[in-house]
Amino acid sequence: MPNPQSLSPSRSQSPGLLRQLGFFSATALVISNMVGTAIFGTTGFMAGDLGSAGLILGCWAVGALVAIAGALSYSELGINFPSSGGEYVYLTHAYGPEWGFMTGWVSFFAGFSAPIAAAALTFSDYLGHFFPSLKQANAPLVIGSGTFSLHLGPGQAVASLLIAAFTILNCFGVGRTAKVQNVLTTTKLLVIVGFVLAALLLGTGNWGHFSQSAVRTSSTGLPMQFVISLIWVMFGYSGWNAATYVAEEIRRPERTLPAALAAGSAIVAVLYLALNVVYIYSTPLDKMKGQIAVGDLAASNLFGPQVAGIFTALLAICIVSTVNAMVTIGPRVYFAMAKNKAFFSAAAAVSPRWHTPVIAILSQGVCAMAMTLTPFRELLTYIGLSLTVCSVLAVASLFVFRAKRPGWQRLRALQAGYPLIPALYILVGLAMMIFGVILRPVASLAAFATVGAGALVYHFRVRPRRP
Numbered sequence: 001m002p003n004p005q006s007l008s009p010s011r012s013q014s015p016g017l018l019r020q021l022g023f024f025s026a027t028a029l030v031i032s033n034m035v036g037t038a039i040f041g042t043t044g045f046m047a048g049d050l051g052s053a054g055l056i057l058g059c060w061a062v063g064a065l066v067a068i069a070g071a072l073s074y075s076e077l078g079i080n081f082p083s084s085g086g087e088y089v090y091l092t093h094a095y096g097p098e099w100g101f102m103t104g105w106v107s108f109f110a111g112f113s114a115p116i117a118a119a120a121l122t123f124s125d126y127l128g129h130f131f132p133s134l135k136q137a138n139a140p141l142v143i144g145s146g147t148f149s150l151h152l153g154p155g156q157a158v159a160s161l162l163i164a165a166f167t168i169l170n171c172f173g174v175g176r177t178a179k180v181q182n183v184l185t186t187t188k189l190l191v192i193v194g195f196v197l198a199a200l201l202l203g204t205g206n207w208g209h210f211s212q213s214a215v216r217t218s219s220t221g222l223p224m225q226f227v228i229s230l231i232w233v234m235f236g237y238s239g240w241n242a243a244t245y246v247a248e249e250i251r252r253p254e255r256t257l258p259a260a261l262a263a264g265s266a267i268v269a270v271l272y273l274a275l276n277v278v279y280i281y282s283t284p285l286d287k288m289k290g291q292i293a294v295g296d297l298a299a300s301n302l303f304g305p306q307v308a309g310i311f312t313a314l315l316a317i318c319i320v321s322t323v324n325a326m327v328t329i330g331p332r333v334y335f336a337m338a339k340n341k342a343f344f345s346a347a348a349a350v351s352p353r354w355h356t357p358v359i360a361i362l363s364q365g366v367c368a369m370a371m372t373l374t375p376f377r378e379l380l381t382y383i384g385l386s387l388t389v390c391s392v393l394a395v396a397s398l399f400v401f402r403a404k405r406p407g408w409q410r411l412r413a414l415q416a417g418y419p420l421i422p423a424l425y426i427l428v429g430l431a432m433m434i435f436g437v438i439l440r441p442v443a444s445l446a447a448f449a450t451v452g453a454g455a456l457v458y459h460f461r462v463r464p465r466r467p
Helices: 023-034 037-041 043-050 053-080 087-095 097-127 154-170 174-202 207-211 222-249 253-282 294-303 305-339 358-371 376-404 420-439 441-465
Strands: 141-145 148-152
Touching: 023 174, 023 222, 023 253, 023 305, 037 043, 037 097, 037 222, 037 253, 037 294, 037 305, 037 376, 043 053, 043 222, 043 294, 053 207, 053 222, 053 253, 053 376, 053 420, 087 097, 087 305, 087 376, 097 154, 097 294, 097 305, 097 358, 097 376, 097 441, 148 154, 154 174, 154 305, 154 358, 174 253, 174 294, 174 305, 207 253, 222 253, 222 305, 222 376, 222 420, 253 294, 294 305, 305 358, 376 420, 376 441, 420 441
Parallel strands: none
Antiparallel strands: 141 148
């Protein structure tokens, strides 16, 4: 079992990360990391798979409860390990360095690079309202077919440029990036709240859409399909743990971290349900099926094409906020791993001028740009399954720490519902993995192959070099 101090920041190390983030900035990171790809790009797929407004809203409501259970569990982990790295830190202490490395490895590919790519692709699809060639469906060059295909076109180019821009910005200091993020997050919240209010008060929707069913595009039974749809929903909520990745840069993390996770998760849960109500109010499920830019479709039906263009542009800005948040958070995981000699040493390099892990940031940006070539639907499933594996292991570590560490700090909010709250998260996560393997074998194989590759890299490359 590694020494707790081995994963903590070293005061003698220079340069290092600085504690510059307060409650607002930490909460902004949580909200921006959560509100993005899934809520703006998956409800159209769920309309076809579930065929019922009630089931769609129910799926998002269940996801909210599970996300809050996860946030409470991570809050207790965070106050006991207030250092950057998130699941890497928790799993290393709970199960050993190999497990910590594997979760960091998964974070690099499925936790951040792939979601950054998915968010950037969603951004391109929304811009497709003005420039149809940017929509993924209009990519002029497709290599391969189905799951095993690569899409190349203007949409992928714009997505890559967006990733490159925020990758460069993040190299120049977390303080500057946080200011940009605060502005983007405030804009995002104002846009979403304004969109919801305008839709319900001024839009030409129809409440009768909630009682109308759609012909399902999935032949899977509804109970199993509900769980599969929950994979996408949980990807949408996955940012509830965002602040744990920058805990080393948060002021007074023992108080700020739990408050930011709880506040961010609760705000996003309300926003998600409200947005889905607007989507269904605006558009019959049959016309929503298979649409990625469902917000654009809703705005067009509610306000007409001219006004819809304004809302579509503003929703695209909301997605930009998500890209920046994930570009900021991800490299802190690789930085924490590299400091502990559990990742490639270059990832621990910190700019003496900007105090940022530049190599880690740039490596993530290159990987994310490459992933923009992946089919969108398969990318979402791969992300959801991969993240579920790591988060379930992290929440399960609570039971290990409580049993083995007498001085373990217990979060009051979690203590009231322990062990039911972490058990809920674990059980739902296991169900998603089991049904994912049955119904989405290719994406499941890719997710578990990523974990397995991490184990091989650790065994043959990392472990021999560790003291």
